[in-house]
Amino acid sequence: MSTPVDTDIYLVNRGGSSFTLTQENIMAQLQDTDLLLVNRGAASYKITGADFKASIIIDEPPNIG
Numbered sequence: 001m002s003t004p005v006d007t008d009i010y011l012v013n014r015g016g017s018s019f020t021l022t023q024e025n026i027m028a029q030l031q032d033t034d035l036l037l038v039n040r041g042a043a044s045y046k047i048t049g050a051d052f053k054a055s056i057i058i059d060e061p062p063n064i065g
Contacts, residue, residue: 011037012049027053 008023013035021029030036034049047055 013037027056 006023010021010023010026012019012021012030014031014033030049030053032048032050032053036047036049036052038045038047
């Protein structure tokens with residue numbers, strides 16, 4: 001999987017309506033039943049919101065307090 005960058009824009013389909021999310025807000029706004037479209041070269045793939053969130057690896061824990 002490619003490494004996400006700050007300028008990535010994700011195409012999301014929720015209940016038949018499509019919209020975009022940025023990397024900055026995708027984890028907060030993405031729902032498990034959403035579908036994301038990924039384009040790589042000439043091929044297109046889809047992934048559910050739940051699978052996308054499960055595939056994210058956090059390099060460092062959040063700073064709390």
